[in-house]
Amino acid sequence: MRIAITGARGFVGPYVAKALTRLSGVHAEIIATAKEGGQHPMLGSVLPLDVTDGAAVAALIRDARPSHVVHLAGIAAVAESNADPDTTWRVHLHGTLNLARAILRHCPACWLLNIGSGLVYGESAKSGLPLDETTLLAPTDEYSASKAAADLALGAFAPRGLKCVRLRPFNHSGPGQSEAFVIPSFAMQIARIEAGLAPPVIRVGHLDSERDFLDVRDVADAYALVIAKSESIAAGTALNIASRVPRRIGDILKALLELSTKKITIVSDQTRMRSTDTPRFIGSAERAKALLGWSPRFKFDDTLADVLRHCRCLVSDEPQRYTLNSENRGH
DSSP: OEEEEETTTSSSHHHHHHHHHHHHGGGOEEEEEESSOEEETTTEEEEEOOTTOHHHHHHHHHHHOOSEEEEOOSOOOHHHHHHOHHHHHIIIIIHHHHHHHHHHHHOTTOEEEEEOOGGGGGGGGGGOSOBOTTSOOOOOSHHHHHHHHHHHHHHHHGGGTOEEEEEEEOEEEOTTOOTTSHHHHHHHHHHHHHTTSSOSEEEESOSSOEEEEEEHHHHHHHHHHHHHTGGGSOTTEEEEEOOOOEEEHHHHHHHHHHTOSSOOEEEEOGGGOOTTOOSEEOBOOHHHHHHHOOOOOSOHHHHHHHHHHHHHHHHHTOSSOOOTTOOOOOO
């Protein structure tokens, strides 16, 4: 197998590469690409690729002839995405279309794994029920709308011969994630307080919202399993990657604070509040469990501990850095 990964330098890319190596061993060649190429400590040499450049995408597919493409390239943070909608649509929709067209033209046997988002369900989450793949897509912002558009476009490409799987992961976290996301945001504030770099106050947004969280390593395992089982999956299949477990944001913060060595005060911050916040947003991954034999294996408490440990290392600049080779305590 020759597996190309777009957006490989992002948060999830190195985890996917590790999952593929564990699953496929020396039988898989990984072609890592990102908008900015160069050397990466885990991925090795990363090829430069801007997915909005149709000619560059076509050249990569034509020359590399991958068996699979894991399409991770995108603007991960919702706020950043919504702040620059033109770029968001170019990357999320047109970048995905560039890949689909290049594969159909130059390498039609290649499977495209499009990494979308559970946020495409949007307004449908107001039911409070677990969302499955039959739930109406009802995006509410530039980020989710552009992701939904790419998802639907690929669904239309499948009858034309494109071998694609449309993955819809819900929230996932782990060491290395940006502070733009809630768990590392809490953890970095705690780490800075413990290091004496900030007063013992943590600023928060809505705490009563419930969200579906997974460990990034479980999500990466799901992507690897799709590759391993792709020939038995119908082209165009949509798959949620979710836990079905509602986790209150305030409870997540409480669990992190219990791991802290300092007494910390919680203060509401209006700048962190979202006016369109949905009380509960959880997914059902029964289809992924049936088709892939996948289920989460990491304990959520271990995920939180690993994120906080990593943030402490970043803040203290300790010589030993958290690596992705840490022992799996979730079994």
